[in-house]
Every structure is written in structure tokens, then in C-alpha cells.
Amino acid sequence: MTHVATAHSVELVGAEPVFIDVDPATGNMDPAALEAGEGPLAVIMPVHYLGLPCDMDRILAVAQKKGAFVLEDCALAVDATWGDQKAGTLGLAGSFSFYPVKHMTSIEGGMVTTNDPALAHELRRRRAFGYNRALGERTRPGLYDVDILGMNYRMSEVEAAVGLAQLTHLDDFMADRSRNDAALRAILTRIDGLTLFPDTHGKATSSHYCINAVLPRDGSVSRDRVVDGLNARKIGSSVHYPGPVPLFTYYSQKYGYKAGQFPVAEWLADQTISLPVGPHLTRGDAERVGNAFQEAYSEASR
Numbered sequence: 001m002t003h004v005a006t007a008h009s010v011e012l013v014g015a016e017p018v019f020i021d022v023d024p025a026t027g028n029m030d031p032a033a034l035e036a037g038e039g040p041l042a043v044i045m046p047v048h049y050l051g052l053p054c055d056m057d058r059i060l061a062v063a064q065k066k067g068a069f070v071l072e073d074c075a076l077a078v079d080a081t082w083g084d085q086k087a088g089t090l091g092l093a094g095s096f097s098f099y100p101v102k103h104m105t106s107i108e109g110g111m112v113t114t115n116d117p118a119l120a121h122e123l124r125r126r127r128a129f130g131y132n133r134a135l136g137e138r139t140r141p142g143l144y145d146v147d148i149l150g151m152n153y154r155m156s157e158v159e160a161a162v163g164l165a166q167l168t169h170l171d172d173f174m175a176d177r178s179r180n181d182a183a184l185r186a187i188l189t190r191i192d193g194l195t196l197f198p199d200t201h202g203k204a205t206s207s208h209y210c211i212n213a214v215l216p217r218d219g220s221v222s223r224d225r226v227v228d229g230l231n232a233r234k235i236g237s238s239v240h241y242p243g244p245v246p247l248f249t250y251y252s253q254k255y256g257y258k259a260g261q262f263p264v265a266e267w268l269a270d271q272t273i274s275l276p277v278g279p280h281l282t283r284g285d286a287e288r289v290g291n292a293f294q295e296a297y298s299e300a301s302r
């Protein structure tokens with residue numbers, strides 16, 4: 001249960017992604033399924049779903065046992081915490097997204113975090129063609145060697161300027177998200193039959209990307225009708241995510257995955273509705289979203 005980008009990054013380096021189902025309590029990687037996995041494992045990629053960190057203690061234990069690296073997908077988890085550590089500092093590296101709908105934006109692009117200085121150095125070089133010397137490191141202007149294969153993944157100055165300006169607002173954005181999450185959650189928890197993921201779970205504290213309201217598994221409430229009811233009340237919504245990645249055509253055709261193999265992720269893909277809690281909402285707006293959802297839900301249940 002993730003954006004397809006997580007799996008595509010594996011495909012793009014010529015490796016094979018192996019998918020496991022998610023935990024119905026959180027929507028995060030199911031640690032029991034990870035522990036039960038057999039065979040070699042090079043990298044584990046936990047996705048902190050909607051900003052709630054995965055069970056990193058169990059994931060790191062499997063990684064140690066198997067000799068695997070952990071790369072955290074923190075696209076929705078800026079400022080989320082596991083115990084006293086931030087998401088993106090627990091594995092070998094963490095990747096963050098600064099796409100416009102995220103906690104902060106640089107228009108496009110993102111960030112990699114790591115505590116490994118050698119990896120940081122290599123990433124900086126691969127970001128810019130594999131130059132052995134960055135601009136500031138050259139003894140003579142314009143002179144460099146190239147000793148590894150690199151890409152052009154540089155962030156432009158304009159994007160960086162937007163990102164730095166956004167960073168000065170991040171604490172306020174996060175406080176607004178937390179306030180809106182609490183206001184919306186207070187209304188949604190009163191709705192019978194609706195599943196909500198917690199914003200804290202064990203050592204995990206969410207970064208409140210959005211709230212997923214998950215409709216009953218038996219299909220008794222039509223998602224299309226709820227979304228139509230929200231639209232009629234001028235409330236926007238989304239779906240995170242519209243399919244388990246292995247059941248997207250590219251992956252199911254290539255690897256032969258079939259419907260029924262990922263029951264929890266399939267339930268979420270079919271029955272979840274994402275509701276906004278971002279800083280563009282006031283507390284009153286968040287309550288309006290909750291009340292509209294409650295009305296739309298009750299109309300769709302009839």
C-alpha cells in the first residue's frame with residue numbers, strides 16, 4: 001500500500017520488488033509478514049503510510065538478521081517520530097518528497113537523509129554526473145574527473161529558494177495539521193462502521209499527512225456515493241492509494257500477482273477515502289469536512 005514510486009525505484013535499478021501485505025491496524029508494512037519471508041533480502045523499504053512510522057524495531061531486527069539495508073520511504077512522513085528519532089534517521093537512508101501537496105514543497109524534488117558520510121558523499125556525486133569534485137572543491141575552475149556513473153538529479157536554485165522559504169513555515173504547518181487532524185478525527189470517530197488509523201501507535205507518532213476514512217469491508221457503504229456526497233458539499237477528497245502496487249497492470253503482468261493475495265491492501269484500495277488536514281484548513285473547515293463526511297456516509301449507507 002504505497003505510491004508506485006516506491007516499487008518503480010526498485011525496478012529502475014534492475015532489482016526485483018517483492019510485496020507483502022499491510023497491517024490492518026495501521027496500513028503499514030506488516031512486520032509479521034516480513035519476519036515470515038524466506039530467501040535472501042537485499043533491501044527493506046518501509047513506507048510510513050500517511051505519515052505514521054512503521055514498526056521500525058521489528059523491521060530493523062529482520063534487516064540485521066538478513067544483512068539487508070533499510071531505506072525508509074518518508075514521502076508522507078516529514079517530522080514523524082519513532083520513539084525519540086525522526087523518520088528518515090532509522091534506516092541507512094530516508095527519502096522525502098517536496099511535491100506541492102506534501103508537508104512542505106520545493107515545487108518538485110525531494111531529499112535523501114543518511115547518517116552514513118560515505119553514502120552522503122556518493123549520493124552528492126551521483127546527483128551531478130559523477131563529478132569527483134563539486135564546484136566548491138575544484139582547485140582550478142571547470143576541471144574535474146568523472147570516476148562513477150552519475151545522473152542529473154540536481155535541484156534548481158529556484159526550487160531550493162522555495163524549499164528554504166517553506167522550511168521557515170514548517171513548524172506552523174505541522175501545528176495546523178495536528179489541530180485539524182484532532183478536530184476531524186473527533187467527528188469521524190463517532191461514525192459507526194468506519195475504520196480510522198491511529199495517529200500514534202506504539203512508539204510511532206504521525207506527521208498527519210491526511211486522514212484515511214476506511215469504509216466497511218463488506219461493501220455495505222458505496223465509496224462512489226460517499227465521494228459524490230462530499231463533492232455535492234464542495235469537499236475535495238482523494239484515495240491513498242487506488243491499488244495495491246503488485247496489482248497494477250505493470251507489476252501483475254510482469255510478476256504474476258493476483259487479486260486476493262493482499263487482502264488488507266485490497267480492502268484499503270477499494271474502500272478508503274483520504275480527507276484533508278493540511279494548513280489550508282482552519283479548525284472550522286476541518287469540522288465542516290467531518291460533518292459533510294458524516295452526512296455523505298449516512299446517505300450512502302441507506
Ligand SMILES: Cc1ncc(COP(=O)(O)O)c(C=O)c1O
Binds near residue numbers: 073075097
Ligand atoms: C509513499 C510515497 N512515496 C513516494 C512518492 C513519490 O514522491 P515524488 O512525487 O516526490 O517522487 C509519493 C508521492 O506521493 C508517495 O506517496
